[in-house]
Amino acid sequence: MIDTALHTGSEHPDLLWILVPSFLTFVAGLGVATYADRIRERLRPEESTTSE
Numbered sequence: 001m002i003d004t005a006l007h008t009g010s011e012h013p014d015l016l017w018i019l020v021p022s023f024l025t026f027v028a029g030l031g032v033a034t035y036a037d038r039i040r041e042r043l044r045p046e047e048s049t050t051s052e
Contacts, residue, residue: 012018032039
């Protein structure tokens with residue numbers, strides 16, 4: 001059991017500075033995935049002319 005605790009990283013001295021950015025990155029990814037269509041519309045409006 002002690003080996004598991006050592007390998008999970010729960011004893012890391014800067015665990016907070018690892019978890020907070022990881023959580024924020026995860027939430028940002030969810031936001032991008034949720035609004036992907038709106039983001040694409042802003043980057044590539046349908047009215048723009050392309051040479052395809």
